[in-house]
Amino acid sequence: MLSRTADHLYWMARYTERAENLARLLDVSYQMSLVPQSLASQNENWRALLALNSLEDAFAVSYGEVNVENVLRFMVCDPANPSSIYSCLRVARENAHAVRGTMTAEMWESVNATWIELRQQDFEHILARGVSEFFDWVKLRSAVIRGVTFGTMLKDDALHFIRLGGLIERGDNTARTLDMQYHILRQNDDEGASDFYRWGSLLRSLSAFQVYRKVYRDAIVPARVAELLILRMDMPRSLHACADGIVRMLQLIANDSSAETERLAGVLHARLHFGRIEEVLAEGLHEYLTDYMDRIYELGEGISRDFLIAS
């Protein structure tokens, strides 16, 4: 297929997935802000969320004070923030529009309808009356788009590039979310009682709460949360599952210049496939996740170079 077409499909998938993950991340942050804690530590959490996305400077320019209202407005509906949910869904739709002919009619319609509905949202109302319903809507739309994609598209390269984009983005986002929660937990050692809620919210944000209960049948223990979200192959949002999917997609789209990218993906996958959570924790969770995100970034660069930027 055309390199440019692959590029648009790949980024459409990435931005759709990014919007969904942002909704998940913001939702868990919002839920946690409802857990009793000092205002200072609450705002510290929001600051961490901005830092996680390298958005402190952009935020400071137009908002100033870091608090729940400002951060939500900035991250949910600010069209000037290229990382807001609003902007992500706009870019996803623009990418889809550029190649709408390569996707099924149902798929294009589900992406376009998402954008049309987004523009009809009353954000003042949403911000004033509770954002969770909106986050649910974002997750639902992402699920609809994904479902229509897998349910209607031919299993050819177009679908492979869409899946690849989604997996790269999801792996990165799971790692970020985990890293941020871990960072906050480490700072809040004295507020131990809230840990249960924090880890619980984290699991819920990744649709993993019930999965955890089912898999471990036990109390929520940080090491197991980490294991579930990093190493479990059968957990669809885990780092392992993402790496596994990336390897398979790369095999399907391989060309004459993609061997090195395939090798890097294989190395990443092997680390997760044969890793043990004790070793991960011994290395330091933050260090491990940072290394993972670096490798994902490198894979993204490789994919662009090998397939998307035409020679």
Add this chain to the structure above:
Amino acid sequence: MSTDGYNEMYANGGALRPHYEAFAEWLANTPVERLVRKRAEADTAFRRVGITFAVYGEEAGTERLIPFDVIPRIIPAAEWQALEAGLHQRVRTLNAFLHDIYHDQEILRAGRIPADQVLNNAQFRKEMMGIDVPAGIYAHIAGVDIVRAGAGESYVLEDNLRVPSGVSYMIEDRKMMMRLFPELFSRHMIAPVQHYPDMLLENLRTVAPKGVANPTVVLLTPGAYNSAYFEHTFLAQQMGIELVEGRDLFVSNEQVFMRTTQGPRQVDVIYRRIDDDFLDPLVFNRDSMLGVPGLLAAYRAGHVTLANAIGTGVADDKSIYPYVPEMIRFYLGEEPLLNNVPTWMLRKPDDLRYVLDHLSELVVKEVHGAGGYGMLVGPASTRAEIEAFRARIVATPEKYIAQPTLALSSCPTFVETGIAPRHIDLRPFVLSGKRVGMVPGGLTRVALREGSLVVNSSQGGGTKDTWVLEN
């Protein structure tokens, strides 16, 4: 010509025309509320599917719906057969003319058309001289605008031979009518149109360069901000071919390739929806970012087919239009089956004098204009508008032609005030390759404003489904 014009549904005196009888009965039994509801359903569906067009001059990326009218325009079989024969004759002639003027120029030597009208025309591409194109076809796709005036006789208003658009609306309008009012299709024998993309692809494949057994066909678009982008995506998808932009293609060794995720792949036929000027920055407009450097060289070498060919604009130019009947006699030895609209050429002093004296009655058009931009509709203009236009004509009369204001036929249309007559035209799409073919009907455009004669979508026109009834 009476100002009321011909009504497609009712004869003078109000009697229903026979081909509208079944429809009229259905309409009489359909409450207005249902039409309102169905129209809203159509709007929602068109918007969701993104059947929109971009409007030039408005904020970048502005997308608007072309209003869709739920009342079809119906053409009886015999009427269509006559039109079809006329279109066939006309498009064959125009292709013969293009081949001639880019080779031996017999028609000029015979003195049937003043040579300077052709050779000094901005649309005449000397780069095309002596190039042999597959099957001798230049205008593979023609969108011929036809209106009915007077007592119902048909006139060709324009031969669009460059990158005519609108065929996607023809197909989508039909799809919409079948969805909204399926019962109408069991009551009428309506000739299908949805196979147009198959015909088009087959047509494009027959004009591939010699020796290519299984040609790769692509559609070249200027990109997502072009007003007809929806149509480009629609046709590419329906034909199952790649939709490419200039940057997706490159030329190596006088061959055209597209950049794919599996490396370069050779392209044999380009259905281009980009104007000549932007095709190749090495030859034409140097600033064009839309084209492909070296494309003309590959084309001249015969390694790729462009559809339509370069330089077709000289045959649909308004200054050449008056000579088409003469061309038909010259190339085919036949009398024209379709009428030309009487045309004054303002470069001629007599014509200019007459037109300046009668501006309030006439339509004046720029020779190179298109899309309803840059024209004066005398009867619909204020005195000040007429005087402003007069000044422009006097400054450069050779840039203009004038025609009588045709009382375009009208068709009942569902507007805010209810069902009322509105003026319409028809754009059939004629495909030429090894053979000439077309799907029955075409795109009917309707001027939604009362009394308006301008049907262009950029000027507030809408569309209707067009039914050719089978016997």
